[in-house]
Amino acid sequence: xxxxxxxxxxxxxxxxxxxxxxxxxxxxxxxxxxxxxxxxxxxxxxxxxxxxxxxxxxxxxxxxxxxxxxxxxxxxxxxxxxxxxxxxxxxxxxxxxxxxxxxxxxxxxxxxxxxxxxxxxxxxxxxxxxxxxxxxxxxxxxxxxxxxxxxxxxxxxxxxxxxxxxxxxxxxxxxxxxxxxxxxxxxxxxxxxxxxxxxxxxxxxxxxxxxxxxxxxxxxxxxxxxxxxxxxxxxxxxxxxxxxxxxxxxxxxxxxxxxxxxxxxxxxxxxxxxxxxxxxxxxxxxxxxxxxxxxxxxxxxxxxxxxxxxxxxxxxxxxxxxxxxxxxxxxxxxxxxxxxxxxxxxxxxxxxxxxxxxxxxxxxxxxxxxxxxxxxxxxxxxxxxxxxxxxxxxxxxxxxxxxxxxxxxxxxxxxxxxxxxxxxxxxxxxxxxxxxxxxxxxxxxxxxxxxxxxxxxxxxxxxxxxxxxxxxxxxxxxxxxxxxxxxxxxxxxxxxxxxxxxxxxxxxxxxxxxxxxxxxxxxxxxxxxxxxxx
Amino acid sequence: xxxxxxxxxxxxxxxxxxxxxxxxxxxxxxxxxxxxxxxxxxxxxxxxxxxxxxxxxxxxxxxxxxxxxxxxxxxxxxxxxxxxxxxxxxxxxxxxxxxxxxxxxxxxxxxxxxxxxxxxxxxxxxxxxxxxxxxxxxxxxxxxxxxxxxxxxxxxxxxxxxxxxxxxxxxxxxxxxxxxxxxxxxxxxxxxxxxxxxxxxxxxxxxxxxxxxxxxxxxxxxxxxxxxxxxxxxxxxxxxxxxxxxxxxxxxxxxxxxxxxxxxxxxxxxxxxxxxxxxxxxxxxxxxxxxxxxxxxxxxxxxxxxxxxxxxxxxxxxxxxxxxxxxxx
Numbered sequence: 075x076x077x078x079x080x081x082x083x084x085x086x087x088x089x090x091x092x093x094x095x096x097x098x099x100x101x102x103x104x105x106x107x108x109x110x111x112x113x114x115x116x117x118x119x120x121x122x123x124x125x126x127x128x129x130x131x132x133x134x135x136x137x138x139x140x141x142x143x144x145x146x147x148x149x150x151x152x153x154x155x156x157x158x159x160x161x162x163x164x165x166x167x168x169x170x171x172x173x174x175x176x177x178x179x180x181x182x183x184x185x186x187x188x189x190x191x192x193x194x195x196x197x198x199x200x201x202x203x204x205x206x207x208x209x210x211x212x213x214x215x216x217x218x219x220x221x222x223x224x225x226x227x228x229x230x231x232x233x234x235x236x237x238x239x240x241x242x243x244x245x246x247x248x249x250x251x252x253x254x255x256x257x258x259x260x261x262x263x264x265x266x267x268x269x270x271x272x273x274x275x276x277x278x279x280x281x282x283x284x285x286x287x288x289x290x291x292x293x294x295x296x297x298x299x300x301x302x303x304x305x306x307x308x309x310x311x312x313x314x315x316x317x318x319x320x321x322x323x324x325x326x327x328x329x330x331x332x333x334x335x336x337x338x339x340x341x342x343x344x345x346x347x348x349x350x351x352x353x354x355x356x357x358x359x360x361x362x363x364x365x366x367x368x369x370x371x372x373x374x375x376x377x378x379x380x381x382x383x384x385x386x387x388x389x390x391x392x393x394x395x396x397x398x399x400x401x402x403x404x405x406x407x408x409x410x411x412x413x414x415x416x417x418x419x420x421x422x423x424x425x426x427x428x429x430x431x432x433x434x435x436x437x438x439x440x441x442x443x444x445x446x447x448x449x450x451x452x453x454x455x456x457x458x459x460x461x462x463x464x465x466x467x468x469x470x471x472x473x474x475x476x477x478x479x480x481x482x483x484x485x486x487x488x489x490x491x492x493x494x495x496x497x498x499x500x501x502x503x504x505x506x507x508x509x510x511x512x513x514x515x516x517x518x519x520x521x522x523x524x525x526x527x528x529x530x531x532x533x534x535x536x537x538x539x540x541x542x543x544x545x546x547x548x549x550x551x552x553x554x555x556x557x558x559x560x561x562x563x564x565x566x567x568x569x570x571x572x573x574x575x576x577x578x579x580x581x582x583x584x585x586x587x588x589x590x591x592x593x594x595x596x597x598x599x600x601x602x603x604x605x606x607x608x
Numbered sequence: 609x610x611x612x613x614x615x616x617x618x619x620x621x622x623x624x625x626x627x628x629x630x631x632x633x634x635x636x637x638x639x640x641x642x643x644x645x646x647x648x649x650x651x652x653x654x655x656x657x658x659x660x661x662x663x664x665x666x667x668x669x670x671x672x673x674x675x676x677x678x679x680x681x682x683x684x685x686x687x688x689x690x691x692x693x694x695x696x697x698x699x700x701x702x703x704x705x706x707x708x709x710x711x712x713x714x715x716x717x718x719x720x721x722x723x724x725x726x727x728x729x730x731x732x733x734x735x736x737x738x739x740x741x742x743x744x745x746x747x748x749x750x751x752x753x754x755x756x757x758x759x760x761x762x763x764x765x766x767x768x769x770x771x772x773x774x775x776x777x778x779x780x781x782x783x784x785x786x787x788x789x790x791x792x793x794x795x796x797x798x799x800x801x802x803x804x805x806x807x808x809x810x811x812x813x814x815x816x817x818x819x820x821x822x823x824x825x826x827x828x829x830x831x832x833x834x835x836x837x838x839x840x841x842x843x844x845x846x847x848x849x850x851x852x853x854x855x856x857x858x859x860x861x862x863x864x865x866x867x868x869x870x871x872x873x874x875x876x877x878x879x880x881x882x883x884x885x886x887x888x889x890x891x892x893x894x895x896x897x898x899x900x901x902x903x904x905x906x907x908x909x910x911x912x913x914x915x916x917x918x919x920x921x922x923x924x925x926x927x928x929x930x931x932x933x934x935x936x937x
Binding site: 084087089091092093097098123155156157158159160162163166167168169170171172173175176177182187190192193196208209216217218241244245246247248249250251252255282283284285291292293296297318319320321361362375376379380383384387388391409410411412414415416418419433435436437438439440441443448451452455480481482483484485486487488491504506507510511535536539542543 | 609665672677679683684686689716717724802803811898903907913935
C-alpha cells in the first residue's frame with residue numbers, strides 16, 4: 075500500500091486537541107481526501123434490495139437523496155427508539171461528563187472533537203431532542219436540539235463512518251453508553267436513504283450471493299484451500315486433507331474469508347488445517363457458509379441476520395453436530411451476541427463436546443458454536459498436542475486483543491494460554507492498551523479501505539505506539555492477534571508506524587510449534603522464514 | 609454563551625422567587641399547592657421515563673465485558689466485570705451505582721515525545737463520588753422535617769455529619785463536600801476546553817441549580833436562621849395533606865424552596881434522569897451468557913435470505929466441475 079498521499083508519521087503525530095473556535099453545531103464537515111470512504115456502488119445495493127441505489131460520492135454537493143429523505147430518517151428513528159432500549163436510553167441519559175472523550179482512538183489520533191464519542195453521539199442526540207422531546211421541540215437550540223438538514227446528514231455519514239464500533243468508550247462510560255450501538259443505529263438510518271460505503275456494501279452483497287465477502291465462488295474456495303495444503307506439504311512433508319461441503323462431518327468449520335484469501339491470514343488458515351489434521355478431526359469447510367465475518371454488523375441489524383442465517387442453515391444441511399469458528403473479531407461479536415437470538419434456536423445441533431478431549435463446552439451450550447481458541451486451549455490443557463515452542467524462537471511476540479473478543483466476549487486468557495505454550499518470547503503491551511482497554515486497529519467496521527488511509531493511520535496510532543514501545547523495550551518483531559481484519563489492517567498500520575513488525579494469527583504461531591506425526595524436520599516456519607533456535 | 613444563559617436562567621428563578629416571597633397570595637400558592645404539583649411532576653415524569661424505557665424491548669444481549677469470561681473450568685473468570693449470571697450482574701451494578709466503577713477506570717492521554725501516554729486520573733471519579741454521596745446525605749438529613757418523631761437513623765446521620773462542631777449551628781461535613789464536588793465539576797466544565805466544547809446550556813443549568821439550592825440552604829442554616837418549628841410544621845402539613853402557610857420564614861427560604869421545586873420537577877425531564885437510567889443500561893445490567901442461554905428478541909425481524917438451494921442453482925455446474933458434492937444432480 076502506498077503512503078505517498080498521506081502525511082508522514084511525524085507530521086501526523088502533530089495532533090491539535092484544542093477544539094475549533096466555532097461551536098460544533100456551526101462547524102460543517104469537511105470531506106478531506108484520505109479521511110472518508112467511497113459511497114456504495116448501485117449494483118451492490120440492488121443486489122441486496124437496499125434503498126436508493128445510484129452513482130454518487132460523499133464529496134459531491136448533491137447526494138441524490140430521495141425526495142422525502144427527512145421523513146424516512148425521522149420515521150426510522152421513531153421505529154428504532156421503540157425497538158431498542160439501548161438507543162432510547164443512550165439518547166436520554168448522557169450527562170456529557172466527557173469520560174469517553176479521550177478513550178476513542180480516532181479522537182486520540184485526530185483531535186477532531188466530533189470524534190469524542192460523546193459528541194459523535196450528540197450529532198444524533200441533537201436531532202432526537204428536536205423531534206422526539208418536548209423540551210427540544212419547544213426550546214430548540216437552547217437545550218441542544220437542532221433541525222435535521224442535509225448538512226447534518228452529511229455530518230452523520232462522515233463521523234458514523236469514522237467509528238469502528240470498537241466499544242472502548244463504553245468501558246469507561248459511567249452509564250455504559252455504547253457508541254457502537256449509536257453508530258450502528260446511525261448507520262441503519264443512513265442506509266434507509268442509501269448513504270453507505272462501498273467497502274461495506276460490496277462485501278455484504280458478495281457474501282449474500284457467493285457466501286463470502288470476497289465473492290469467491292465454490293471452485294475458488296477449493297483451489298485456495300488445496301493450494302494451502304500443498305504449501306503445508308512443502309513445509310512439513312505432511313499431506314493434510316481439505317474437506318469441503320462434506321455431509322456427515324462432526325463439525326462445521328467457519329472462518330472469515332480473509333483467512334484463505336490473502337497473506338498473512340492464509341498462514342493462520344494453514345495453521346487450522348494442520349491442527350485439524352493432527353488431531354484427526356472429522357470436520358468440513360463449507361462454500362455456501364464460507365464466511366464467518368459479517369459486514370451486516372456495519373450495515374443494519376437486519377443485514378446481520380440475513381448474512382448470518384447461512385451458518386445454521388448449512389450446519390443443518392450437512393448434518394454436523396456443532397460448529398467451530400475461526401479467529402475473527404466482529405464475526406465473534408455476531409456469533410456470540412446475535413446469532414442464536416436472530417437465527418436460533420439451534421435445536422438441530424448437539425451441545426458441543428470436543429471429540430478429542432471429551433470436554434463439554436458449556437459456555438456454548440445453546441448457540442452450539444465454539445471459538446477455536448477455546449477449542450485449542452482445551453487441547454493443550456489436556457496434553458493432546460505436542461508443541462515445540464523453540465520453533466518460534468525467531469519471533470518476539472506481542473499480542474493485540476481484538477476489540478470484539480475483548481469487549482463483547484471477554485476472551486483474554488485462551489489466546490494467551492496458546493501463545494505461552496507455543497513460543498518462548500512473549501511480551502505484553504502497556505496495561506492501558508490491552509484486554510478490555512485494548513485499542514482498535516483503526517480500520518474495523520468497514521473502514522479498512524485505501525481511500526480512508528489517513529484516518530486509518532490516525533485511528534490506529536494508539537495501537538501502533540503501544541507496539542512501538544515493546545519493540546524498543548524487548549525487540550518485538552511480531553504482532554499476534556485473533557482477528558482477520560486485524561491481520562490485514564495491522565499489517566498496513568505497522569508498515570506505516572512501526573516498520574519491521576509483521577502480523578500473525580495465533581494459530582499460525584501454534585502451527586509453527588506443532589509437532590506433527592510423520593513430519594520432516596522443520597527448518598522454516600509457515601512463511602518460509604528460517605527457524606533459529608536460541 | 610451557554611454558561612451565561614444558564615446564569616441568567618438561575619437569576620430569573622431567584623428574582624421570581626423573591627417576588628413570590630414578597631407577595632402573600634403567591635407565597636401561599638408556593639407553600640400550599642406547589643409541593644403537590646412538583647411531586648406529581650416528579651413522580652409522573654419519573655414513572656413515565658421508567659415505563660417508556662422498560663416497555664422498549666432489549667432485542668439483543670449486549671453487555672460490555674471488562675474481564676475474562678466464564679468459559680473453560682480451569683480458566684479463572686472475572687465474575688463481576690464479566691458476569692455469567694444474576695449474582696454477577698448484581699455485583700457489577702452495585703459497583704457501578706455505589707462506587708462508580710467505570711468512572712474509576714478513567715485515564716487521560718497526553719502526547720509526550722511523539723507518542724501518547726496514558727495516565728490514571730481518578731479526580732473526576734473522586735469528586736463525582738463526593739458530590740453524589742454528599743447530595744444523598746443532604747437529602748436524607750432533610751427527612752427530619754418530614755417525620756415525627758425524627759427517624760433515629762436520620763438524627764444519628766446528622767449528628768455524625770456535624771461531629772466536628774465547627775460553629776453554631778454545626779457545619780455539616782456533607783455541605784462542605786457537596787460544595788467541593790460542585791466546584792470541581794463546575795470548574796472542570798468551564799476550564800477543560802473539550803468539556804466546555806460539549807457542554808450544553810442544560811449542563812451548566814443543572815450544576816448551577818444544585819449550587820443555588822445548596823447556597824440558599826447554607827444561608828438559611830448559618831446566616832438567615834429560620835424558626836425550625838415553622839419549617840417542621842410546614843413539612844408535616846405537606847405530608848399529612850393539611851398544608852399551612854408558615855409565618856416568618858423569610859425571603860431566603862422561599863428562594864431555597866423555589867430552587868428545590870424547580871430541581872425536583874425538572875429532574876425526570878433532564879439528563880439528571882441518569883439517576884434512574886443507570887439501572888437499565890443493557891451494556892451493564894446483562895449477564896454475558898448469550899452462548900449459554902438463548903436470548904429472545906420479541907420482534908425478531910423476518911428477513912429475506914439467500915438459501916442454499918438458490919446458491920446451488922447458480923453454482924451447480926461449477927461445483928460439479930471441481931468435484932464438490934451437490935444436492936441435485
